Amino acid sequence: MGLDQAKQTDELIRAAKCLREGGLVAFPTETVYGLGADATSEKAVAAIFEAKGRPSDNPLIIHIGSLDQLPLWVADLPVAGQKLVSRFWPGPLTLVLPHRGNIAPNVTAGLPTVAVRMPSHPVALALIQLAEVPVAAPSANRSGRPSPTEASHVWNDLAGRIDLLLDGGAAGVGVESTVVDVTGKTPVLLRPGGVSVEELEQVAETIVIGSSEQYEQGVPRSPGMKYRHYAPRGEVWLLQGKEENVHVCMQKMARDAQGEGHRVGILTTEEHKDKFDADVIVACGRRSDPASVARELYRALRVFDEKQADLILAETFPEQGIFYSVMNRLRKAADGRVIQV
Secondary structure, three states: OOHHHHHHHHHHHHHHHHHHOOOOEEEOOOOOOEEEEEOOOHHHHHHHHHHHOOOOOOOOEEEOOOHHHHHHHEOOOOHHHHHHHHHHOOOOEEEEEEEOOOOOHHHHOOOOEEEEEOOOOHHHHHHHHHHOOOEEOOEOOOOOOOOOOOHHHHHHHHOOOOOEEOOOOOOOOOOOOEEEEOOOOOOEEEEOOOOOHHHHHHHHOOOEEOOHHHEEOOEEOOOOOOOOOOOOOOEEEEEEOOHHHHHHHHHHHHHHHHHOOOOEEEEEOOOOHHHOOOOEEEEOOEOOEHHHHHHHHHHHHHHHHHOOOOEEEEOOOOOOOHHHHHHHHHHHHHOOOEEEO
16 A cells, blocks of 8 residues: 555545544535535534534435445435436435435435435545445535535635545536436436436436425425525626627626726636636636536636636526536526626
8 A cells, every 4th residue: 555545544534533423524526525424413414504604494415335325314216216326326416315214304404305425536435435424415615605626615615614624636527416306206307417417318218307396395305406506705697698799798898897996707718718808807618618617617716706806797508418507506606697698
């Protein structure tokens, strides 16, 4: 065993012990960094909400380290769920399933269901397996802020609020997991994410996108549904329409806002970054490579905070594939502010 591997093993053992003892551990997954606690301990889970400043009616996802752990916490895995698990686990897919009642009630916001996933990141899997408890873990950021895709993002948001941080490098997917409720006759998409709708439909054939079933007695059945999320401190506006019209409008809005004393940021892609003049211009991947846009999105949003932009104008994307998930996050960040041009 090399020194680096030995050091990593020691860190994982220490982190797993911390989880078992009720502590908070931030750790990498393939989607974003998670803030983990023992999902069977109400006190440990309460510490997640306190550290994040997260509303208590926003349920959490529990993470398992192997398929044989699933029946310990879940009462039933319907056929649709079995198909999705077979295709996408471990990976960026979360399933909403009936629980056995042995999960802390503040994980589920009192609902009879629990959101479960098995991450594919080797550090996450090793940590959960060593901890020998299901790990409740939302994104490791202050509530409402852009999710963390690097360890430094976690540290900036949560230093002094958590017990340990495992650095696993940059997240590969960059947006959270897709959440699908499989408790009914037809799977319901509750949150788009790292697995696209098109990929889901290859397995499940029919997916209901958006439904009154998303809420139960006013409580969201999945994270990421009810509140403003993923937002930098500056006000975000999305511009939609013909590409040329969008660029002209964005530049005019930027110039006008600067004249009013605003520090203006523009969120664009590598293909278009030279078309604009603003205080802060951030290229979020390549439009020709949708996965790169998803991977870079939260990092890009955080740059606007670093550069103190108080108004952010953002390009938009066609709502298909992983771009559908990107647009979901951008709408949340903009709190619904969209201009059609």
